[in-house]
Amino acid sequence: MSDAGNHRPERQRPRAFRLDQLDENMVVAPQADYYQTEAVKTPVVEEPAERATEEAQRKGFFPGGWSWGGVLLSALGALASIAFGLWLDSLVETLFAKSKALGLLGLGLAGLVLVAIAVLIGREISVLFRQQAIARLHRALALAHETDDGALARQRVSELVSLYADKPEMDAAVRRLRELKGEIIDGAARVEIAEKALMPGLDSAARREIARASRAVSMVTAIAPRAIIDVIFVAAQALRLIRKISEIYGGRPGMLGAFRLARAVAAHLTLTSAMAIGDSLLQQIVGHGVASRISSKLGEGVLNGLLTARIGLSAMAVCRPMPFIAQKPPGVSDVAPFLFGGDKSEKNGQPEKPASRT
Amino acid sequence: MTILDTLFAEARNGAANLTELIRGRGLRLGVTGLSRSGKTVFITALTRQLALLGKTGKNALPAFRVAEEGRVLSGRLEPQPDDNVPRFAYEDHLAALTGPDRHWPESTRQISQLRLRLDFQRREGFLGGGASMTIDIIDYPGEWLLDLPLLQKTYAEWSRETFDASAGAARASLASDWRGFSATLNPDGPENEQIARRAAEKFTAYLRASRADSYALSTLPPGRFLMPGDLEGSPALTFAPLPVAEGYVGPPGSLGAMMERRYEAYKTFVVKPFFENHFARLDRQIVLVDALAALNSGAEAVRDLQRGLNDVLAAFRIGNNSWFNTLFRPRIDKILIAATKADHLHHLSHDRLELILRQLAARSIARAEDYGAQVDVIALAAVRATREAAIKYGRDTLDAIVGTPLAGESLDGHRFDGTTEAAVFPGQLPADPRLAFRGETLAMPEHMADVRFLRFRPPQTPPGAPPGQIRLDRACQFLFGDWMS
Numbered sequence: 001m002s003d004a005g006n007h008r009p010e011r012q013r014p015r016a017f018r019l020d021q022l023d024e025n026m027v028v029a030p031q032a033d034y035y036q037t038e039a040v041k042t043p044v045v046e047e048p049a050e051r052a053t054e055e056a057q058r059k060g061f062f063p064g065g066w067s068w069g070g071v072l073l074s075a076l077g078a079l080a081s082i083a084f085g086l087w088l089d090s091l092v093e094t095l096f097a098k099s100k101a102l103g104l105l106g107l108g109l110a111g112l113v114l115v116a117i118a119v120l121i122g123r124e125i126s127v128l129f130r131q132q133a134i135a136r137l138h139r140a141l142a143l144a145h146e147t148d149d150g151a152l153a154r155q156r157v158s159e160l161v162s163l164y165a166d167k168p169e170m171d172a173a174v175r176r177l178r179e180l181k182g183e184i185i186d187g188a189a190r191v192e193i194a195e196k197a198l199m200p201g202l203d204s205a206a207r208r209e210i211a212r213a214s215r216a217v218s219m220v221t222a223i224a225p226r227a228i229i230d231v232i233f234v235a236a237q238a239l240r241l242i243r244k245i246s247e248i249y250g251g252r253p254g255m256l257g258a259f260r261l262a263r264a265v266a267a268h269l270t271l272t273s274a275m276a277i278g279d280s281l282l283q284q285i286v287g288h289g290v291a292s293r294i295s296s297k298l299g300e301g302v303l304n305g306l307l308t309a310r311i312g313l314s315a316m317a318v319c320r321p322m323p324f325i326a327q328k329p330p331g332v333s334d335v336a337p338f339l340f341g342g343d344k345s346e347k348n349g350q351p352e353k354p355a356s357r358t
Numbered sequence: 359m360t361i362l363d364t365l366f367a368e369a370r371n372g373a374a375n376l377t378e379l380i381r382g383r384g385l386r387l388g389v390t391g392l393s394r395s396g397k398t399v400f401i402t403a404l405t406r407q408l409a410l411l412g413k414t415g416k417n418a419l420p421a422f423r424v425a426e427e428g429r430v431l432s433g434r435l436e437p438q439p440d441d442n443v444p445r446f447a448y449e450d451h452l453a454a455l456t457g458p459d460r461h462w463p464e465s466t467r468q469i470s471q472l473r474l475r476l477d478f479q480r481r482e483g484f485l486g487g488g489a490s491m492t493i494d495i496i497d498y499p500g501e502w503l504l505d506l507p508l509l510q511k512t513y514a515e516w517s518r519e520t521f522d523a524s525a526g527a528a529r530a531s532l533a534s535d536w537r538g539f540s541a542t543l544n545p546d547g548p549e550n551e552q553i554a555r556r557a558a559e560k561f562t563a564y565l566r567a568s569r570a571d572s573y574a575l576s577t578l579p580p581g582r583f584l585m586p587g588d589l590e591g592s593p594a595l596t597f598a599p600l601p602v603a604e605g606y607v608g609p610p611g612s613l614g615a616m617m618e619r620r621y622e623a624y625k626t627f628v629v630k631p632f633f634e635n636h637f638a639r640l641d642r643q644i645v646l647v648d649a650l651a652a653l654n655s656g657a658e659a660v661r662d663l664q665r666g667l668n669d670v671l672a673a674f675r676i677g678n679n680s681w682f683n684t685l686f687r688p689r690i691d692k693i694l695i696a697a698t699k700a701d702h703l704h705h706l707s708h709d710r711l712e713l714i715l716r717q718l719a720a721r722s723i724a725r726a727e728d729y730g731a732q733v734d735v736i737a738l739a740a741v742r743a744t745r746e747a748a749i750k751y752g753r754d755t756l757d758a759i760v761g762t763p764l765a766g767e768s769l770d771g772h773r774f775d776g777t778t779e780a781a782v783f784p785g786q787l788p789a790d791p792r793l794a795f796r797g798e799t800l801a802m803p804e805h806m807a808d809v810r811f812l813r814f815r816p817p818q819t820p821p822g823a824p825p826g827q828i829r830l831d832r833a834c835q836f837l838f839g840d841w842m843s
């Protein structure tokens with residue numbers, strides 16, 4: 001821990017020196033108060049990108065309070081399930097009236113339906129909890145890195161590891177991190193080590209997905225004969241993309257989960273749009289401008305591709321169980337280089353190859 | 359305890375909690391630890407810090423978020439709420455700490471209580487604006503917790519366990535006098551007050567000897583033997599284990615029957631009231647551990663501390679507090695295990711101290727986390743008696759602490775008189791916490807020890823300012839920060 005410790009014999013004996021009887025060659029130099037500096041570290045991560053991500057996660061995954069819309073939906077849902085139950089009940093009764101065998105069959109099937117519904121609901125709920133757990137993990141790991149809190153980092157990194165414990169391709173990284181659990185490592189360093197060990201594979205998988213989706217969207221938009229087709233296609237691709245990214249990072253979105261995920265991604269897009277202006281809007285306009293001179297359809301294709309890539313990046317930010325610390329957060333030009341003239345990917349050595357150029 | 363008794367106690371606690379819920383939010387914070395772990399100093403310093411919040415210009419508790427955000431308007435002491443519980447003698451202890459002849463206050467001898475009120479500003483939400491909460495600090499000796507398992511044990515079971523424990527290598531020599539005496543006793547013989555008294559005296563002497571400074575062994579139940587308070591000499595405290603077989607029932611009028619009766623009286627009049635009236639109503643708990651004394655003594659003492667600490671922690675009712683639970687069956691949902699006197703070593707060693715503490719309490723931490731309680735482990739000093747400095751001599755540099763060792767402390771050929779300051783390098787704790795548990799050493803002499811922690815006098819504190827602290831603010835944040843957001 002201390003770099004001064006390296007120059008000392010392994011076990012220095014306990015010593016005491018009276019301050020009124022110091023030898024001449026001995027100096028007692030006061031040290032700065034460590035605890036002051038330890039305590040003033042802020043417990044909230046201040047970085048704007050991270051704040052935006054956390055805010056988006058909060059909006060998406062932790063909907064608080066109640067609203068009349070919510071009341072309406074729950075009341076409608078309750079009415080619908082009562083109606084369904086009533087219908088099921090009368091159906092089974094009618095079947096019994098016809099013949100006993102038919103009634104039993106109907107009863108069995110109805111039971112099966114109810115069991116399946118229960119399982120599906122249970123799965124939805126567990127998905128929601130998992131989403132929230134990942135969001136909480138994200139926040140705690142960011143905090144542990146920022147405050148260099150050793151205990152928090154140790155606890156949260158082991159949670160992170162158990163998130164990926166059942167993925168065979170991450171076996172080596174998981175084992176390595178488990179070995180490190182007992183070691184004395186600073187909080188920030190531990191978070192960085194975990195990020196370097198676990199995230200790169202997932203990140204590049206997510207980037208591949210984004211590249212694929214954005215390429216498909218821009219191509220279909222460019223060649224689609226009717227506007228409605230590409231609107232539907234873009235929406236479907238965007239939804240598929242964020243589900244896929246969530247899966248890559250360990251979430252398993254169901255139906256409600258995907259809805260919340262989409263809400264979080266939308267919140268993140270809104271929150272970061274101002275930030276993104278300096279980063280990529282210029283490129284977007286330039287790209288769009290050049291392409292639309294050639295053909296207005298091609299220009300729309302490029303724009304839709306960019307939009308898909310932005311959605312993918314937002315999904316990446318809110319699904320990733322930890323912030324980008326040691327790794328650089330990718331930008332639009334990293335994941336969809338083919339939209340900007342195409343030669344960037346070779347230059348940067350990106351894993352994705354621009355196979356089909358539109 | 360019969361089921362009816364338990365139900366009755368639960369119902370009464372439920373009613374008490376209901377009144378508290380209606381009359382305002384109050385948090386009951388239990389402060390405990392085996393004797394000499396620094397409970398009194400902790401409470402005195404905590405109260406002083408909280409009472410001065412918002413009164414001094416500079417916030418002395420930076421990691422306590424509500425204070426750092428400037429949302430605490432004032433903190434003050436309130437009159438004692440419970441009429442039958444002694445008040446914690448805060449003013450006396452504070453005077454001892456800060457007076458001209460500064461010394462560490464007297465230790466906890468009995469349960470005591472102190473009520474603090476904090477006025478603060480809520481951060482946001484529709485309940486925003488001013489708010490107020492009370493914190494009841496309940497101070498009780500950790501030894502009393504060791505008694506709680508007795509409620510489930512018969513006299514014969516307890517006797518056997520006590521004899522087994524006293525046969526261990528660490529204790530055998532200390533227990534020889536009492537064991538020799540009890541071997542001469544006949545449980546079936548006629549009851550005799552004099553014999554009972556002598557047996558109890560010798561048994562108490564053995565318990566006391568294992569607490570002596572140089573051994574630093576933790577205590578066996580019954581905990582009230584070492585801290586009798588006003589019960590001293592009463593029959594409920596005049597008994598001792600006898601060598602009897604499992605399931606033994608003494609014939610009427612025999613010594614065994616008398617001992618058994620008194621053991622049951624101890625349970626009924628001493629252990630049960632404590633459990634029902636105080637212990638079962640705590641919300642948060644801090645357990646103070648003087649790991650340094652055990653490390654001074656050697657591996658045998660460290661293992662003994664491990665046993666004692668795990669016994670203490672096993673007594674807690676822990677778990678997640680839902681609002682339903684809060685009303686009817688409050689559980690401790692946050693436990694802080696703190697190694698006190700962290701100012702006796704350099705901050706570079708604190709991580710290792712925390713690792714050792716974590717290892718000490720590993721079993722209990724796992725158990726508490728299984729039940730859904732939050733457990734944290736920190737090294738803290740409620741009153742910081744030292745400052746840090748580097749000693750440079752020749753080419754070597756030692757990271758040391760500077761303070762005034764207590765009179766009578768000695769190290770490295772110096773014997774201190776309690777007035778001169780000294781720079782002390784207490785040695786290095788092992789990087790692997792398991793090493794601290796390995797070996798048979800007990801009451802290790804100085805020349806063999808790898809570490810030696812001296813005790814220091816309280817620091818000089820300017821009037822009107824709180825004494826220095828190490829991570830007391832983090833403890834506050836953990837223990838009640840979430841109630842004040």
